[in-house]
Each structure stands twice: as C-alpha cells, then as structure tokens.
Amino acid sequence: MHQRLPTLLLTLTGLLALGACSGDAKDTHPDQLVTKRKAIFKQFTKTLEPMGMVARGRKDYNPREFNINALELQKLTSQPWALFTADSNYPPTLAKPAVWEKPAEFKLAQDKFQVTIASLVQASQGSDLDTIKTAVDSVQKSCKGCHDQFRNER
Secondary structure, three states: OOOOHHHHHHHHHHHHHHHHHOOOOOOOOOOOHHHHHHHHHHHHHHHHHHHHHHHOOOOOOOHHHHHHHHHHHHHHOOOOHHHOOHHHOOOOOOEOOHHHHOHHHHHHHHHHHHHHHHHHHHHHOOOOHHHHHHHHHHHHHHHHHHHHHHEOOO
C-alpha cells in the first residue's frame, strides 16, 4: 500500500493540473464585457427560476414574491444589451457571430423579450394562475428562441 501511495499522489496531481487547464477562457478585455454580460444573464436565471417553479406547480404561489421577481426581471432586461459591443466578440463569449452579423434581428429578439417581460409584470399584478403560467411560458420561450439563434452551447 505504501509503495503505491507516491504513484497515486502523482496521478491525482496530474489529473488536478489537467482539470485546471480545461476551465473557461479568462475574460481579458479591460472592461470585462463578457463577464458582465454573463453575470446579468445569471441574474436573469436566478430571478426567473422561482417564477418557473410556481408556473410548473413546484412552488406555492406567493403573489408579493412573484411580483417582486417579475419587477426585478424587468429591471434586468435593459442591462446586458449595451455590453454586446463590436469589440466584445472574444473568448469566453458564448454569443454566436449572428449577434454582430444580424444586429437588427438581435435587437428584435431583445424587444420581443422585453414585451414578454412586460406581460409577465402585468400578469404578476393579478391572481389568475393560468395567466401567470402563460406569461412565464412566453418568457421562457423568448429566452430559448434567442439562445437558439444567438447563443452557442457550451
């Protein structure tokens, strides 16, 4: 057992070193545009997730909490788009070239997303769970549509 310990330690050290090399590329842009975008999109997910759980019946509906999340998501919707500048197409971005090649279509997707969020906020001010579920579904479909067209998978 003791004779195999150095070999085991060497193997584990090598695997850890390889694992460190396989991480995401670092955001080397002075303004950290990709890092800032990713942080905002993570906040989108964190804010939308509890509403999705309500819509799927996996979480109890709390009208106040739901409305707060909808309003927070609405605030977030204006934030990431300005970070898609001409000089922000660099690793570690997951954005497809279509973001820069088809700016009018990208803007249309943003506008559509913001309209679905406005509908979600409006639905969150009522108590009709069917309307709320439909609004959440529309937001999620808008996210997926934009991802399908403008985001690379990891």
